[in-house]
Amino acid sequence: MTELAAVKAALKTQAVETPSWAYGNSGTRFKVFAQAGVPRDPFEKLDDAAKVHEFTGAAPTVALHIPWDRVEDYAALAAHAEKRGVRIGAINSNTFQDDDYKLGSICHPDAAVRRKAVDHLLECVDIMDATGSRDLKLWFADGTNYPGQDDIRSRQDRLAEGLAEVYGRLGENQRMLLEYKLFEPAFYTTDVPDWGTAYAHCLKLGEKAQVVVDTGHHAPGTNIEFIVATLLREGKLGGFDFNSRFYADDDLMVGAADPFQLFRIMYEVVRGGGFTSDVAFMLDQCHNIEAKIPAIIRSVMNVQEATAKALLVDGPALAAAQDSGDVLEANAVLMDAYNTDVRPLLREVREESGLDPEPMKAYRSCGWAEKVVAERVGGEQAGWGA
Amino acid sequence: MTELAAVKAALKTQAVETPSWAYGNSGTRFKVFAQAGVPRDPFEKLDDAAKVHEFTGAAPTVALHIPWDRVEDYAALAAHAEKRGVRIGAINSNTFQDDDYKLGSICHPDAAVRRKAVDHLLECVDIMDATGSRDLKLWFADGTNYPGQDDIRSRQDRLAEGLAEVYGRLGENQRMLLEYKLFEPAFYTTDVPDWGTAYAHCLKLGEKAQVVVDTGHHAPGTNIEFIVATLLREGKLGGFDFNSRFYADDDLMVGAADPFQLFRIMYEVVRGGGFTSDVAFMLDQCHNIEAKIPAIIRSVMNVQEATAKALLVDGPALAAAQDSGDVLEANAVLMDAYNTDVRPLLREVREESGLDPEPMKAYRSCGWAEKVVAERVGGEQAGWGA
Amino acid sequence: MTELAAVKAALKTQAVETPSWAYGNSGTRFKVFAQAGVPRDPFEKLDDAAKVHEFTGAAPTVALHIPWDRVEDYAALAAHAEKRGVRIGAINSNTFQDDDYKLGSICHPDAAVRRKAVDHLLECVDIMDATGSRDLKLWFADGTNYPGQDDIRSRQDRLAEGLAEVYGRLGENQRMLLEYKLFEPAFYTTDVPDWGTAYAHCLKLGEKAQVVVDTGHHAPGTNIEFIVATLLREGKLGGFDFNSRFYADDDLMVGAADPFQLFRIMYEVVRGGGFTSDVAFMLDQCHNIEAKIPAIIRSVMNVQEATAKALLVDGPALAAAQDSGDVLEANAVLMDAYNTDVRPLLREVREESGLDPEPMKAYRSCGWAEKVVAERVGGEQAGWGA
Amino acid sequence: MTELAAVKAALKTQAVETPSWAYGNSGTRFKVFAQAGVPRDPFEKLDDAAKVHEFTGAAPTVALHIPWDRVEDYAALAAHAEKRGVRIGAINSNTFQDDDYKLGSICHPDAAVRRKAVDHLLECVDIMDATGSRDLKLWFADGTNYPGQDDIRSRQDRLAEGLAEVYGRLGENQRMLLEYKLFEPAFYTTDVPDWGTAYAHCLKLGEKAQVVVDTGHHAPGTNIEFIVATLLREGKLGGFDFNSRFYADDDLMVGAADPFQLFRIMYEVVRGGGFTSDVAFMLDQCHNIEAKIPAIIRSVMNVQEATAKALLVDGPALAAAQDSGDVLEANAVLMDAYNTDVRPLLREVREESGLDPEPMKAYRSCGWAEKVVAERVGGEQAGWGA
Secondary structure, three states: OOOHHHHHHHHHHHHEEEHHHOOOEEEEOOOOOOOOOOOHHHHHHHHHHHHHHHOOOOOOOOEEEEOOOOOOOHHHHHHHHHHHHHHEEEOOOOOOOOOHHHOOOOOOOOOHHHHHHHHHHHHHHHHHHHHHEEEEEOOOEEEEEEOOOOOEEEEEEEHHHHHHHHOOOOOOOOOOEEEOOOOOOOOOOOOOOOOHHHHHHHHHHHOOEEEEEEOOOOOOOOOHHHHHHHHHOOEEEEEEEEEEOOOOOOOEEEOOOOHHHHHHHHHHHHOOHHHOOOOOEEEOOOOOOOOOHHHHHHHHHHHHHHHHHHHOOOOHHHHHHHHHHOOOHHHHHHHHHHHOOOOOHHHHHHHOOOOOOOOHHHHHHHHHHHHHHHHHHOOOOOOOOO | OOOHHHHHHHHHHHHEEEEHHOOOOOOOOOOOOOOOOOOOOOHHHHHHHHHHHHHOOOOEEEEOOOOOOOOOOOHHHHHHHHHHHEEEEEEOOOOOHHHHHHHOOOOOOHHHHHHHHHHHHHHHHHHHHOOOEEEEEEEEOOOOOOOOOHHHHHHHHHHHHHHHHHHHHHOOOEEEEEEEEOOOOOOOEEOOOHHHHHHHHHEEEEEEEEEEEEOOOOOOOOOOOHHHHHHHHOOOOEEEOOOOOOOOOOOOOOOOOOHHHHHHHHHHHHOOOOOOOEEEEEEEOOOOOOHHHHHHHHHOOOOHHHHHHHHHHHHHHHHHHOOOOOHHHHHHHHHHHOOOOOOHHHHHHHHHHHOOHHHHHHOOOOOOHHHHHHHOOOOOOOOOOO | OOHHHHHHHHHHHHOOOEOOOHHHHHHHHOEEEEOOOOOHHHHHHHHHHHHHHHHHHOOOEEEEEEOOOOOOOHHHHHHHHHHOOOOOEEOOOOOOOOHHHHHHOOOOOOHHHHHHHHHHHHHHHHHHHOOOOOOOEOOOOOOOOOOOOOHHHHHHHHHHHHHHHHHHOOOOOOEEEEOOOOOOOOOOEEOOOHHHHHHHHHHHHOEEEEEEEEEEOOOOOHHHHHHHHHHOOOOOOEEEEEOEEOOOOOOHHHHHOOHHHHHHHHHHHHHHHHOOOOOOEEEEOOOOOOOOHHHHHHHHHHHHHHHHHHHHHHHHHHHHHHOOOOOHHHHHHHHHHHHHHHHHHHHHHHHOEEEOOHHHHHHOOOOHHHHHHHHHHOOOOOOOOO | OOOHHHHHHHHHHOOEEEEHHHHOOOEEOOOOOOOOOOOOHHHHHHHHHHHHHHHOOOEEEEEEEOOOOOOOHHHHHHHHHHHHEEEEEEOOOOOOOHHHHHHHOOOOHHHHHHHHHHHHHHHHHHHHHHHHHEEEEEEEOOOOOOOOOOOHHHHHHHHHHHHHHHHOOOOOEEEEEEEEOOOOOOOOOOOOHHHHHHHHHHHHHOOOOOEEOOOOOOOOOOHHHHHHHHHHHHOEEEEEOEEEEEOOOOOOOOOOOHHHHHHHHHHHHHHHOOHHHOOOEEHHHHHHHOOOOHEEEEEHHHHHHHHHHHHOOOHHHHHHHHHHOOHHHHHHHHHHHHHHHHHHHHHHHHHOOOOOOOOOHHHHHHHHHHHHOOOOOOOOOOOEEE
């Protein structure tokens, strides 16, 4: 197989998981702008997600968020997905929208609240069993707003205890993906603020516990690709929550704020073997002002383009320049791949896979947007709260 | 008058404006945790604000937010305030919660939306006339989320045009206070991101236009007291929106995250004559998880303590050390004031003003919290959206 | 002229000024790694700069730094430049390396030190007269390390006074370019920390005073292209000091850290008419570990590529998408230009201009690097201190 | 023993290690301002350090930096220290000032350079043996300036290999303290950028390997006290390099930029048992413009004051407020301690220990500064390079 054929082959297997909640309404603390045609239940979210997969060929799984996607019959939900050509991806827990969680969930000073939180996590594993999902994705809004509010160390003890119970409940082929986040909604400390904390917990839990890197959850100036390389080296990178940010956790379309960073991340993924392992490539975005399905298509394409560039890096030339200490040449080899316009290549990949080479145009002309605006009338639109 | 007497006299005249919305519910994009006893209308907010003033003696005015505080009869609202011992402060406009404002208000590409926004601002001036308010406080959520989304420069032109029309409507003793903010809810650009932009617009508008410094609206590492000193030197500091932050616009209690910064800011205010001029000292905070009235009392006290320390700086000793280039001694003179425990001094000030020396304890034992929890049943609690 | 022809014509006129000091040694506070073949005097720096221009055709002027480039006969220096095919660009003052400047220069509390600093600036104008330079570029290391160290406001007064004297000395076609910087070497305040401060001073000085944007001198998260757009709108953008940074003022090759940001900046320059006006495009970089001349060639090429992409933005399509509020389409139009591989276009531009299409390869094979390593033996290598 | 007596007893045992290099000249990349009276060799540095201990009673050990403090006879150096009343503290390696280290030391692509670096580290252990030092403190300037420059993961492999060899050489009571730093002098990646990376390496090395927290080595917004609490919980906090910063690694006097943060850190140290364990409290500062010995005295006092406040926190009241979820009260308990003026308490502690209650005044009147200015004439002043 030629070099280019190998690149194409790799691109054809790439899978990006889209999040059910990105099809619903979202916003900032100032305002949620509702959009016409937005799904009203998990089934309609899957319908939209299936459209993204239909046109990109690269979004075969859909992450759920419980309780936002709570249904009576999860097997039916999974069957619905399959009928539409997609599958259920990670189950995302939510322990931040109940009044009991005002001061935390799994780290709360009150044991009763912790019990409730852990029970919810266990319920999520039940849902994994019912839907065939492999990954339990845990992000905790836990933290404190004011110095002194709670004891940092005790909260770590509680966290460790709760995680251990849930870990013990995992099935053989299930994983626990622990996400970290610097701040928001807690503004003084969060209980898992950085990769080091997530890593330390996962290490103690065992092999099924892995770290998730959300590209919007770091302090300014953090070198994310270094973290990616390090976690891959440690065998502890479970997956990504992709999005992009200029300031905080802006949750913009992946690749929109710093496409060069996304390329560098994907390069480290390729370099570290993450592209051919169990690393999950998930989106976690909020499309506050832009049309949702096209935004997600665009995001999938942005990941594909960054990946294509990463795959095009001339490895031997790079290694040679690095070994000889030629700073400019090594950088030039990397930039050469980045500066390449990979859109023609991806159009070829799509055509060879029987897809329209232009997913966005194809979606726009398929009539789905108009159809859902016309049909999805009445009911309550899905959003972060429902 | 002795030195200390002068400090006390200054402290007795200090006024901190509290914001009506800080008495209502607030939260993050993840969740608003409602609190029992929260006001259900502007009149009840004023009742709560009056309690803060009753126990601190330092919060005589209350800022309104339109439309959150829209009432039929503003004169009645002002009279209600006066009856409770407080007055109406700045009128804050809101051009971010109507569906029309999804892509901006006064900077929107569509002239009709801009017209609507400007009309709202003019309505706010009407309310100023009706309530005797001096200050129109303008913060615009306008901006863009994605590069290319709109034309940065055209938006500035639209902003200038809209501001000019509103400025022309101001009465003789009325002011326009223009606030800047780095980001949120817009994540790529905001249309007034920094003091320089606000200053440039105010300069062209005229003397009644002044800049507002919200202490949570800067990029990490920004030296806020430098901005304060500079705006005072330029005669363009209209006031403050006080709050504190560890990361972004966290809107925590002022002085909670970096009390030394608050002291340095107040020192520049004192140094620059801002303490005895028209600079408005306003709070703009969100009490997401803590009790609201006590949080505001605490905030007023934090401002008082920072001010007391600033007033205690030994000016001649500082100037002497600065002039002689004695870096350590100059720093030591400043730190000497900061390291002083000024709480005894403020207790004296309160007692001399006929107040309880311990505002928090006094409030806690007065029964108001229990009373409002019992009485404010039914109706819709006030919040950012209502 | 077709669209593409116009783009090419524009690219052919683009001029990037290279800084004399970038050809000498530089480093961090930890270590300066000397490189073989580095120039030993201003004449040799011009020789190197001429090589950059010879192969790029886009670097016709060279900025000087006084006293690093102090010579007996400036007319001779200018003549040497001309003989090599380049000209003298901006004169950069240096008021930070004399022992007297420990606590500042033009803002120093001691009038004698201020006098010395102003005299140096006046000397720089003399050098402008002698060399035909148009621009006096002022960056002040002035500031304080500790709160209280000096009086922020008095320092502004001193700054204004010193600048006014120097401004008065400018000839008819000369300009004063005032640079701002957030921090370093001063760590608490600098005396011109942001564009607002530089702008306020320039406004008072007059039309010949303009602001310089160094792309590495901002707080994390600052939207630099917004500042560019704003300064152009105000008629106050004098020029750029290009370089790139991941953390602080890293002074890496422009375009190396965030090429998308550089593109966005160049887009605002094109949009605001800066590309066809007097805006000076200067490099200000430190090549601590990489070969200097190739690094500068690469930097010039990076600016060219960003400019080419900016020129390729489909203006009418962008405006149409912006006016209709189509967020995704507007962003897509911009990204379309960014994602284009413009290297073939620039190769054409160079060939049409009689240049080698591959400046880096051409330089590498011309033998200059080997020649200077062989010939520049003995003497003292140029660096930041000499 | 009463509560206060216990606090005093704790304060009397507190030891802050001062760094030999802080007594020599230092600066920024722009300029090193030399100071009169600065030591010219390690013996004179110890003389100065002894003065700090004489007046504070809290600085009994002095860290060395090799090769800056290289002497022929380390036993003689240790004896000199003892004669002056102090001891040798941590040995700090330096693998960044030799020309070979341009592209790294222990992580360099060239095995010969790595060998040289590891040999230097082994030499440092020899010096520990000779001086009785317990701690080998490792900070590596290793990293890259440009994406692609070297392979992130291979550098980790090299790092692990080198550390393992040095770890194997440690004596029974010796420790390896691994420091992390976000950036500088490397500007794209450093090879140990965060606590997670240092922790992961230390974990594999074994019990004698511990993490050092330099308070100036984090990304903006990082919650340092969380890291302190976490490392203590993991048994992996080896010590601190104290200093303070507003922007980057400013290396200002500890407590000068954010005294509240220092207090929060010391609170977590007390809370986590670090105050009574082997955690080393070291200073690592640069006194670029201020007098060095007084700056170090001030720094020791700042650490003492923060510690005193941390010890004064009313533990039971804090725990009660935390357990009951009273956010404001818990915060108030902490702030109560912080707002206390502990300077009178520390004066008492000093008097009870037979010291002058005012170390700064006592030092200033003892004549040492005048003496060394007069006597230390000729020779080469110590600095970062010598």
